[in-house]
Amino acid sequence: MSSGPQSAPGPLEKAAHHRAATGIQGLDYILGGGFPRDRVFLIEGHPGSGKTTLGLEFLLEGRKRGETGLCISLSENKEELHLVAESHGWSLEGIHLYELEKLEDQYRPETQYTVFHPGEVELGYTTRQIRRRIEDVQPSRVVFDSLSELRLLAEDPLRFRREMLGIKQFLSERRCTTLLLDDAGYQAAEPQVRSIVHGVLLLEHVPAEYGSSRRRLRIVKMRGVKFRDGFHDLEILTGGLDVYPRLAHSEERKPYRREHFSSGIRELDDLLQGGLDRGTSTVILGPAGCGKSMLASLYAFRAIQQGERAACYLFEESRETFLDRAGGFGMPLSEHVAAGKLQLNQIDPAEMSPGELSQRVRDAVARQNVSVVIIDSLNGYLNAIPSERYLLMHMHELLSYLARQGVLTILIVAQSGMLGPSMQTPVDITYLADTAIMLRYFEAGGEVKQAISVIKKRKGGHERTIREMRLTPTGIRIGHPLREFHGILTGVPTFTGSQEEMLSDDQSHA
Secondary structure, eight states: OBOOOOSOOSGGGTTGGGEEOOSBHHHHHHHTSSEETTOEEEEEEOTTSSHHHHHHHHHHHHHHTTOOEEEEESSSOHHHHHHHHHHTTOOOTTOEEEEOOOHHHHTOGGGOOSSSOHHHHHHHHHHHHHHHHHHHHOOSEEEEEOHHHHHHHHOSHHHHHHHHHHHHHHHHHTTOEEEEEEEGGGTTTOTHHHHHSSEEEEEEEEOOSSSSOEEEEEEEEETTOOOOOSOEEEEEETTEEEEEOOGGGOOOOOOOOOOEEOOSOHHHHHHTTSOEETTOEEEEEEOTTSSHHHHHHHHHHHHHHTTOEEEEEESSSOHHHHHHHHHHTTOOOHHHHHTTSEEEEEOOTTTOOHHHHHHHHHHHHHHHOEEEEEEEOHHHHHTTSSSHHHHHHHHHHHHHHHHHTTOEEEEEEEOBSSSGGGOBOSSOOTTTSSEEEEEEEEEETTEEEEEEEEEEESSSOOOOSEEEEEEETTEEEEEEEEOOEEOGGGTOOEEOSOGGGSOOHHHHTO
16 A cells, blocks of 8 residues: 555554554554544545545455445446546455445436425435445445535435434444545535544645645544644555655654764864764755855765765756766765665655655655755755745754754755845744854955855854865865955955965865
8 A cells, every 4th residue: 555654653553453544554643543443534625635545545454454345435436436446556356335326217207206305205215225235234344435415415404414413323333434525615514514423534635836736634633532633745646645744743763873973074074073963953055056065965975985874855956967066076976876875866846745755754764774864955845835934844843853863964055146145045944953054155366265164053062263165076175264354244255364374276186
């Protein structure tokens, strides 16, 4: 079936044997093992949000566990259900399917009523047929698809509620775990359906201004059960639903060495007074072309040299461009990608939801034991999220999770504008990060050079100086602290000291 978190999330799964697993690992994780057994649940959603797919996966998971399943199709015929299953590579063999009589059979001239309102007769007849079918099959799992047909037959909300109460009692007596699929458009007009059932799960299909539309789910209520609240992204793939739980609810934590992570460059480590710390996050700020991606690549390369694994998520540039540039500056990463030591993921923010990206990062850390994660850049990440406010909340969850795993996280933020006060940062993430490194251009001897400085480091001290940084064919070179600057706060520091203090060409190619 579909993929999702693999490790046990904690005490919520202790009563898993009292749950009916859905076969969707992410959803079971959110529910704490699955739907509580022998109860009735409402699955609301817009057309195309995945209600029928979820219902079929629920029945197929029951079949795998030796439980009898029944799908009562009130809006689709058997052929349509088989087509849905075939599109996912499933077989519905062993699943009992029951569909309403065809409309032409229900509305023949001889079946038209003159004394009683048609709804009173047809609703009663339909529910009797449904109950008879349940008694014959004796299922453990039942899916109604969908309630809108019963609602139309009832016409009167009071009659519909009374009938639903009767169906709920009937199913509970027969110890059926039941999913009632319904259109979300009715939720405002008839909220009494929500009050009848034991739990409500809402599926949303949210159109995007550009790119693929987004799907998400939320547990509206679940009586007597602790669940993981909030919206969780989901995707419909060939093979079923993939649900991506919010990282805010992750209880995973693993021990790690609380030590400095050396860059392999003494001057850079001196600037950070020992290096970056494991289990922390670092943001690298600077204008275009100043070396942000190269500096981040250095830490991935260093991790691989130490026998560790790294993962990089690219939003702006292609894998080929990233590898060619790194190779041109003395970091041959292509061979390590082929060996599986470096995961290089090219992300399209128009196609991938933030929840899916978080799940990919989580899988890389949990399954591949990745110790360094790079997001290049946060500007592209912002395009996948509706607003800056959501980005900050999402990044807080992601960084907190990675910190608990002892991962060194590096975020790149490109500032718009090349020089001077015109430079702007699209989102201020520095207060979330543990360390902030700033790259700048500066003028010296009629040339534009690159400078590096550390403006923040929570764990330990750091130099408050500015050093020259130069990219060479053999790697990154960092110079000695430069003191003779003016105009630092303008964004374009000008060096007024001696040229002897600068990195020489010999040093650059050493």
